[in-house]
Amino acid sequence: MAFFLQMLVTGIVVGSVYALVALGxxxxxxxxxxxxxxxxxxxxxxxxxxxxxxxxxxIPFIAALFIALMFSAIxxxxxxxxxxxxxxxxxxxxxxxxTIGLSSALAGLxxxxxxxxxxxxxxxFPEAPVRLGEVVIxxxxxWSLVIVVIMLVIFTFxxxxxxxxxxxxxxxxxxxxxxxxxxxxxxxxxxxWAIAAVVSAVGGILLGNINGVNASLSAIGLxxxxxxxxxxxxxxxxxxxxxxxxxxxxxxxxxxxDPLVGGGLKEVMPFIILVFILMFKPYGLFGKKEIERV
Amino acid sequence: MKNPFVMGCxxxxxxxxxxxxxxxxxxxxxxVMIMVxxxxxxxLIASDYIVxxxxxxxxxxxGAIGLNILTGFxxxxxxxxxxxxxxxxxxxxxxxxxxxxxxxxxMPTAGIITAVVGxxxxxxSLRLKGLYLAIATLAAQVIILFVISRWDTLxxxxxxxxxxxxxxxxxxxxxxxxxxxxxxxxxxxxxxxxLNLFRxxxxxxxxxxxxxxxxxxxxxxxxxxxxxxxxxxSSFFVGVAGAxxxxxxxxxxxxxxxxxxxxxxxxxxxxxxxxxxxxxIYGAVFITLLPVFLRTGVELLxxxxxxxxxxxxGMKEVVFGLVIILFLIYEPEGLAKIWKNIKDYFKLWPFSx
Numbered sequence: 001m002a003f004f005l006q007m008l009v010t011g012i013v014v015g016s017v018y019a020l021v022a023l024g025x026x027x028x029x030x031x032x033x034x035x036x037x038x039x040x041x042x043x044x045x046x047x048x049x050x051x052x053x054x055x056x057x058x059i060p061f062i063a064a065l066f067i068a069l070m071f072s073a074i075x076x077x078x079x080x081x082x083x084x085x086x087x088x089x090x091x092x093x094x095x096x097x098x099t100i101g102l103s104s105a106l107a108g109l110x111x112x113x114x115x116x117x118x119x120x121x122x123x124x125f126p127e128a129p130v131r132l133g134e135v136v137i138x139x140x141x142x143w144s145l146v147i148v149v150i151m152l153v154i155f156t157f158x159x160x161x162x163x164x165x166x167x168x169x170x171x172x173x174x175x176x177x178x179x180x181x182x183x184x185x186x187x188x189x190x191x192x193w194a195i196a197a198v199v200s201a202v203g204g205i206l207l208g209n210i211n212g213v214n215a216s217l218s219a220i221g222l223x224x225x226x227x228x229x230x231x232x233x234x235x236x237x238x239x240x241x242x243x244x245x246x247x248x249x250x251x252x253x254x255x256x257x258d259p260l261v262g263g264g265l266k267e268v269m270p271f272i273i274l275v276f277i278l279m280f281k282p283y284g285l286f287g288k289k290e291i292e293r294v
Numbered sequence: 295m296k297n298p299f300v301m302g303c304x305x306x307x308x309x310x311x312x313x314x315x316x317x318x319x320x321x322x323x324x325x326v327m328i329m330v331x332x333x334x335x336x337x338l339i340a341s342d343y344i345v346x347x348x349x350x351x352x353x354x355x356x357g358a359i360g361l362n363i364l365t366g367f368x369x370x371x372x373x374x375x376x377x378x379x380x381x382x383x384x385x386x387x388x389x390x391x392x393x394x395x396x397x398x399x400x401m402p403t404a405g406i407i408t409a410v411v412g413x414x415x416x417x418x419s420l421r422l423k424g425l426y427l428a429i430a431t432l433a434a435q436v437i438i439l440f441v442i443s444r445w446d447t448l449x450x451x452x453x454x455x456x457x458x459x460x461x462x463x464x465x466x467x468x469x470x471x472x473x474x475x476x477x478x479x480x481x482x483x484x485x486x487x488x489l490n491l492f493r494x495x496x497x498x499x500x501x502x503x504x505x506x507x508x509x510x511x512x513x514x515x516x517x518x519x520x521x522x523x524x525x526x527x528s529s530f531f532v533g534v535a536g537a538x539x540x541x542x543x544x545x546x547x548x549x550x551x552x553x554x555x556x557x558x559x560x561x562x563x564x565x566x567x568x569x570x571x572x573x574x575i576y577g578a579v580f581i582t583l584l585p586v587f588l589r590t591g592v593e594l595l596x597x598x599x600x601x602x603x604x605x606x607x608g609m610k611e612v613v614f615g616l617v618i619i620l621f622l623i624y625e626p627e628g629l630a631k632i633w634k635n636i637k638d639y640f641k642l643w644p645f646s647x
Contacts, residue, residue, distance in 0.1 A: 035425055086623050092424040093371050097564050098622050100557055105615025147380030222553075223435075225429050233425075261444060268440040271433040278418055278430045 002134035007255040008248060013141045013210075016148040017248020021203040022194030022219055022227040022239035030172040031192040037099040039200055040221020041106035046072040046201020047208045047217065048114050051121060059076030061124045065205065069198050080190045080206065088189070103221070110215060118214040122275045125209065144206040151202060152240060155195075159236070164191065172234070217267065219267075226270035230277055232287020241285065246270050299325060300353065314493050320629045334478065335502045345470040352477040355578035356484050358562040359571055360531025363488060365560070366568035367497070368524035369504030370419055374431035375559040377438035378529050378549030382408045382536025384442060387455040392448075397460030397541060405530040411438070412529020419521040435553055442558045443548040454509035454547025457540050472572065473542055480538065481575075484531055488571045491527070500524055504569075559612065565621050567630030576629040584617065585610050 021039060028036045036042075050068035053059045059067070083102055087095050125139045128232055159165040171178040171188040204217060211217075227246045231238025233280050254266035300321070307313045317323040337345040359376050382404040389400035415434040419427055443452050459467045460476070467473045491497040499520045502510035511517050540546045558581060566577020588610055592602050602609075625632055 035428075083619055090626075093365065093564075093568070094622050096371060096425070096428055097618055100560070101615040101622070103610045103615070104352060104557065104618070108608040108611025108613075108615065111611065112605040174435070197483060200326030216640060222432070225432065229426075229429060264440060264444060268436055271436040274433045275418070275430065275437070278422055280432070282422055282426055 003255065005133075005135045007251050009135055009137055009141065011248030011251035012244060013144050013247070014251060015244040016145055017203045017206055017243075018220070018224065018227050018247050019240040019243025020148050020151060020199050022224045022243050023152070023236060024199040025224045025228050026080040026233065026236055026239045027168075027192045028196050030114070030236075032084070032088065032189045034087070034095045037096065037101065037221065038079075038103035038106055038198065039196065039224055040218030041103045041110065042072065042076070042197045043200040043204035043220055044110050044213075044215065044218045045075065045106065046197065047204035047213050048110060050201070050205050051119060051208065051213055052114075054122060055119075066196065068205065069201055072201040073194040076194035077190050079195035079197075084187075084189070084193070099241060103218075107215065107218060110218075113129070116215060118212045120212045123206075125132045131239070140206075140209050144210065147206060150193065151199065153235075155199075167191065176282075223270055226274040226277075228284075229274055230284055232284030234288055235284065235286035238284055238286035249273065316489055316493070319485065330482070334475075337474045342470045345474050347583065349470065349474045349477050349542060351579045351582045352481045353535050353542065354507060354559075354562060355575040356477075356481055356538065356584050357532050357535030358559055358566065358574035358578045359484050359488050360528045361559050362525050362563045362566075362569065362574045363491070363531070363569065364528035366570065366574075367492065367504060368500040368521065368528075369507075370416075370521060370524060371424070371428040371560075372431040372525075372528075373428055373553070373556050373560065374415065374435040375440070375532055376551045376553055376555030376557075377435040377442075378408050378532045379410055379536035379539065379547070379555060379559075380442055380548070381411050382533030383540030383546040383551070384415070384449055384455070384536075385427055385533070386537035386540050387457050390541075391455055391457060398462075401460075401534060401537045401541075405533040408533025408536065409526045409530040412532070413522050413526040415493060416522045419525070420518045432553070436555055439548055439551060439595060442551070450642070452548055454545055457544045457546065459544065460541055466628075477538060478544075479533065482498060484534075485571055485575070488531075492571075496520070496523065501569075514596025558614075561618050563628075564618060565628050567628030570628070570630035572633075573628050574632030576633065582615075584613065 021043060025036055025039050028034055046068050049071050050064050052082055053064035054061060080101065080235060087098050118161075125143050127139070129136045129138050130142060133138075157165075159169055166193065167178065167183045168188050170181065171183060171185055175185055178188075203220070204213075207217060207220070223246075227242045228239055229242075230246060231240070231242030250266055250269055253269040257265050257269075277284060304319055307318075312318070317326065336467045337348070340348075357375065357379060361372065364372055365372050385404040385407045386397070386400045389395045389403055392395055395403075402561045415431065422430055442449050445451075449455065451566045459473070461467065465472075467476055492501065499510070500523075502513065502515055503520055503524075507517055536551075543550075548574060562577040563574055564577070565580055566575070567573025589606065592606050592609070594605055621628060
């Protein structure tokens, strides 16, 4: 039982990070109908910037985090402007290939600047584990969960009450109507890319604190696909719930099934789930069903 | 005889037969024959290194033509080519190394097995399209690769398998030149088959599905049948390319078929030209030679910037990504279109249109 609870807690923490990264992914899809295959590289760049600020320039964690997030936001803006703007309204394959090309270019830059070896964050959160009954939780996990929940609450309020958030929802709902109400759709696209880059960076920094940082961290960018599809590509609550479900299932698979098959199933499990969702419920748990008219 | 390299001054078709012909005017046929002949005799004068590169380009072209049938002509995006190449390579490896069958049986069988697997993963296309289908094929990539690397008893796991070069009687295709000719014959067959496929009923149905699937369905095209058929035909060629590649490099292992390979093949058809058979070949040559030229460039510059060779791998990725993005922005129809523009310029010269 203790093992089960331990797995559950780990799964929820990992899942909450997935939820955060998927949030950025869904946001981009909702506003501009683009699938962002470069999400993983956004995450990687944000994490490396934060890490470099801390280790090379001895900036305190909170300040470094803030600068890294600012950097990510600017990166998102710039990339949307330079790379993605020409593809608005183009066929799906152009959009997919553009973000794939982008991810390759960014991954290359990361390799050139930061190399391949794994780096670790200096100790930021206290080390002594917390005991909850039989379950032992390291403080990094608790802090991650807290930060993710805070981020998600902030975004919920942002979309519900702020002027920009409401404009974003309006654009996602109906671009033409939003335009005629005086909303600058281009600004909305840029802002959603910036937010996507910021949330990925937060997710990356948290994961980096747990597991260390290397280029394989960007694999999260692909793992977000099952999460987003499970929740429904255009549903923000869906991304959060999907993230938690995938996180828990993945960790459980790692704990219970991997010893049986000799490892590796953990990484594949989200994609097996993905195939089943696509077969039986392609628009996910909360996604809006597309109706096609001729 | 007229000079075959003089351009015709326009196309004047008076019946459907002329319009559907592969070579619109007889001079073009002579021109293509001369090009094919040049490609056939070139390994006799070129060095082994260059012939080897040409072989790799040709194998990539076979796979890219396969992918283009699916993505360029039928409009079904697939991010799983890497894994399908792997299925082809491993089938051939298992048949030749474990069962002792000859390459000449193993290679077509590899194609057929890959076609079956491709058809199986094409089944979701019944309900999915565009983005969702692309994600489903990505899942296929991950799952197939997992099966390959975990099914130790059959595939040798992560260590991979060793293959041998094919042979006829006592002649073994050991030299670069002989393997080039093997690849060349298969590439020519693939090209002719595909060119003719799109002059047939099935090929036209594929194109109709790409252009507007609902309209195609209204006109009586069985969408599901033709989508799965496109997956099957496409995967067959990808499987053959996988088998050829496996026997050329003489090794198969899971990391040779990662998602990077899938992306590379997508880049090939994109840079070459979606929905163009010859474009696939141009793209394959371009993308295969890109890292080679990059390495040469870095070696030339290493005197000035000695650190440059350390970042070669990263630079490869950056250049690769930039090439994709720049082609998408400036010439979405790829090299085939650029080549056509050049030809049109001479065809219409001295007038601009």
